Amino acid sequence: MLMELAPELQFMHYTVAEAKLPADVLAELPEVSLQEVAVCADLDHNVFYAAHTEPQVAEALRGSHWFELREWSTRGPGTAASGAV
DSSP states (O other): OHHHHOTTOOOEEEEHHHHTOOHHHHTTOTTSOTTTOEEEEETTTTEEOGGGSOHHHHHHHHTTTOEEHHHHHHTSTHHHHHTOO
């Protein structure tokens, strides 16, 4: 499904610490173990896949400059790249 929505993106699973998320996102996660919580993302394009991301992290990312995959492919930069609706 990921390849159908955004074939130009490369999603991988990372811990929050590995992903090196921006400070504004980390500030929203004071109770989260950065070494244990997962995020599924394309780090180069600042796109995450909420279904495979810890809900607290996904919520924090939504409040930042990051895009959730469906937003990327329908209203974000991925619209022009893929010719999506």
